[in-house]
Amino acid sequence: MREAYQSDLRHIVDDLLDMAEMVGTALESATASLLEGDLALAERVVTADPHLDARQVELDAKAVELLARQSPVATDLRLLVATLRMSSSLERMGDLAAHVALIARRAHPEIAVPEQHRAQIARMCELGLSALQAASQVIENRDLALAAQVEKQDEELDDLMLEISREISSSSEQSYTNAQIIDLTLLIRFYERLGDHAVSLVRRVGFLVTGDSLDTLSEGVDVQEI
Amino acid sequence: MREAYQSDLRHIVDDLLDMAEMVGTALESATASLLEGDLALAERVVTADPHLDARQVELDAKAVELLARQSPVATDLRLLVATLRMSSSLERMGDLAAHVALIARRAHPEIAVPEQHRAQIARMCELGLSALQAASQVIENRDLALAAQVEKQDEELDDLMLEISREISSSSEQSYTNAQIIDLTLLIRFYERLGDHAVSLVRRVGFLVTGDSLDTLSEGVDVQEI
Numbered sequence: 001m002r003e004a005y006q007s008d009l010r011h012i013v014d015d016l017l018d019m020a021e022m023v024g025t026a027l028e029s030a031t032a033s034l035l036e037g038d039l040a041l042a043e044r045v046v047t048a049d050p051h052l053d054a055r056q057v058e059l060d061a062k063a064v065e066l067l068a069r070q071s072p073v074a075t076d077l078r079l080l081v082a083t084l085r086m087s088s089s090l091e092r093m094g095d096l097a098a099h100v101a102l103i104a105r106r107a108h109p110e111i112a113v114p115e116q117h118r119a120q121i122a123r124m125c126e127l128g129l130s131a132l133q134a135a136s137q138v139i140e141n142r143d144l145a146l147a148a149q150v151e152k153q154d155e156e157l158d159d160l161m162l163e164i165s166r167e168i169s170s171s172s173e174q175s176y177t178n179a180q181i182i183d184l185t186l187l188i189r190f191y192e193r194l195g196d197h198a199v200s201l202v203r204r205v206g207f208l209v210t211g212d213s214l215d216t217l218s219e220g221v222d223v224q225e226i
Numbered sequence: 227m228r229e230a231y232q233s234d235l236r237h238i239v240d241d242l243l244d245m246a247e248m249v250g251t252a253l254e255s256a257t258a259s260l261l262e263g264d265l266a267l268a269e270r271v272v273t274a275d276p277h278l279d280a281r282q283v284e285l286d287a288k289a290v291e292l293l294a295r296q297s298p299v300a301t302d303l304r305l306l307v308a309t310l311r312m313s314s315s316l317e318r319m320g321d322l323a324a325h326v327a328l329i330a331r332r333a334h335p336e337i338a339v340p341e342q343h344r345a346q347i348a349r350m351c352e353l354g355l356s357a358l359q360a361a362s363q364v365i366e367n368r369d370l371a372l373a374a375q376v377e378k379q380d381e382e383l384d385d386l387m388l389e390i391s392r393e394i395s396s397s398s399e400q401s402y403t404n405a406q407i408i409d410l411t412l413l414i415r416f417y418e419r420l421g422d423h424a425v426s427l428v429r430r431v432g433f434l435v436t437g438d439s440l441d442t443l444s445e446g447v448d449v450q451e452i
Contacts (some may be wrong), residue, residue, distance in 0.1 A: 060440045064307055071297030081290055084310060084440075165408055173399040181404055182391055185411040214286045214310070 005070055008062070012083055013139065015059045019090040020136040020201075022052050024129055026097035027194065031125035034104040034187070035118055037111040045101035052094040056087045063087075078211065082204040085214060086139070089197045089204075093132070096190045096197075103183050112183045114176065117164055124160050124191035127153045131198035138205045147202045157195035161188040231296055234288070238309055239365065241285045245316040246362040246427075248278050250355055252323035253420065257351035260330040260413070261344055263337040271327035278320040282313045289313075304437065308430040311440060312365070315423045315430075319358070322416045322423075329409050338409045340402065343390055350386050350417035353379045357424035364431045373428045383421035387414040 026045050033042035063080045066072065072080060103112050113121050131153040134146040165188065168181055176184075207214045252271050259268035289306045292298065298306060329338050339347050357379040360372040391414065394407055402410075433440045 057439045064303070064440070067293065067307065068299050068303055073294050077290070077294055081293070081310060084307060085314065088311065088314070168408060169403075169405040171404060173402075173404060176399075176404065177395075178397060178399060178402065178407055179395040181407040182394060182411045185408045186415065189412065189415065213283045214290070 005066070008066055009076060009079060012059065012062060012066075012079065015055065015062070016083060016086055016090065016139055017136055019052060019055050019059070019087065019094075020132060020139070022048075022055070023090055023093045023097060024132050026052070026094055027100070027125060027128055027132070030097045030100035030104065031122065033101050034112060035122060037104065037108060039105060039108045042101040042104040042108070046098050046105070049094055049098040053091055056091040059087045060084060075208065078208045081214065082208045085204050086201055089200050093194055093197045096194050099190050100187060103187060107183060112180070113187065114180055114184075117167075117184065120160055120164055121187065121191070124157060124188065127157050127160070128191055128194040128198070131157075131195055135198045135201040138202050142205060142209055144202070144206060144209060147206065150198050150202045154195035154199045157192050161192040164188050231292070234292055235302060235305060238285065238288060238292075238305065241281065241288070242309060242312055242316065242365055243362055245278060245281050245285070245313065245320075246358060246365070248274075248281070249316055249319045249323060250358050252278070252320055253326070253351060253354055253358070256323045256326035256330065257348065259327050260338060261348060263330065263334060265331060265334045268327040268330040268334070272324050272331070275320055275324040279317055282317040285313045286310060301434065304434045307440065308434045311430050312427055315426050319420055319423045322420050325416050326413060329413060333409060338406070339413065340406055340410075343393075343410065346386055346390055347413065347417070350383060350414065353383050353386070354417055354420040354424070357383075357421055361424045361427040364428050368431060368435055370428070370432060370435060373432065376424050376428045380421035380425045383418050387418040390414050 026048060029041055030045045032038060033045060063083045067077075067080050070076070106112070131150045134150045134153070138144060138146050138150070164184065168176060168184060204214065206212055252274060255267055256271045258264060259271060289309045293303075293306050296302070332338070357376045360376045360379070364370060364372050364376070390410065394402065394410060430440065432438055
């Protein structure tokens with residue numbers, strides 16, 4: 001009985017890691033579809049998203065069932081509570097990746113990102129992926145050693161968003177079509193939000209390990225953030 | 227003891243309703259600051275946001291403590307689980323309202339929203355507020371009668387976002403500055419996300435009342451959504 005319970009708790013962590021892997025694949029493919037104008041790949045990302053949503057629903061149900069059946073306390077309780085927040089972040093990260101693919105699809109046969117910004121967008125994807133992978137390791141090992149790295153990558157994402165936004169603002173109106181500015185503004189926001197969610201994942205492991213608050217005040221509005 | 231527990235559960239609902247009221251005030255003030263170019267009001271919204279964040283931290287701590295101390299089952303358990311999701315949505319709604327105020331502040335002494343879009347933005351605020359108030363009533367009465375109304379208001383928000391976005395795309399490059407397009411794109415996205423969160427709040431009451439899944443698949447990516 002006790003053993004089955006411990007195995008259930010381990011499965012919950014495995015489910016989170018699976019979801020993180022699905023998000024990583026979606027993000028990588030979505031960015032490739034965006035930068036290469038690959039319509040079929042964009043479609044695959046959009047079509048795959050409901051699988052991630054379904055995984056979240058299953059995982060939430062498992063966590064609630066364990067809360068009901070085992071009345072966990074201490075670390076086990078915190079793991080289940082943190083899981084309910086982390087599954088939600090991962091599902092949202094999947095949505096954001098799918099949003100990137102939807103912009104690729106809408107722009108087709110054009111490429112939504114003007115040439116001069118492609119390297120920046122590729123870098124935003126790289127930072128998001130790297131932050132996600134580090135967050136996964138934090139979840140797997142319950143070790144906060146990589147927390148600072150994730151925060152740093154999130155800051156770099158914020159900086160790149162501002163850099164691109166400023167470059168657009170200071171260019172002449174003829175440098176972009178209006179639709180290009182709309183798409184770029186949404187894209188840099190999506191990547192920036194992915195970074196925020198990676199930070200949230202790590203903070204929830206912080207809650208799990210230390211019992212500190214589930215969300216922290218510093219997650220609030222950052223004056224730099226918009 | 228039992229009585230104290232029931233009173234704790236009631237307080238949790240009161241806390242959620244308080245948070246919803248704080249969000250409503252923030253949203254209304256943020257929109258007023260945006261449309262009237264009122265810098266002092268924008269500052270007040272930004273300064274007030276950490277209070278909402280602090281309320282979330284307190285509420286989450288209460289919910290986790292009740293989970294640990296009372297080992298609730300059935301409806302009580304679902305209330306606490308739903309609370310942990312709802313507090314997170316409300317905190318995020320507060321961030322979105324503060325983001326609106328930050329755009330008002332950045333544009334000052336200009337008004338970020340060009341004249342031809344002000345009525346649309348005012349309407350988006352109205353829809354967001356109305357959806358939030360309906361969601362509060364759903365939370366207070368655990369009565370899903372208003373759920374369809376919230377969904378409808380969320381759809382109207384999506385439609386307005388698309389309408390504004392299309393109007394910008396189909397205008398000449400000279401009709402807007404690049405910075406105006408960036409700001410408008412972000413603004414309509416913030417209001418649209420507020421609608422999504424109001425829908426989420428209602429769905430979590432659905433989970434509480436019916437025991438259905440905590441998130442539903444239909445909350446996933448909508449092809450219309452970006």
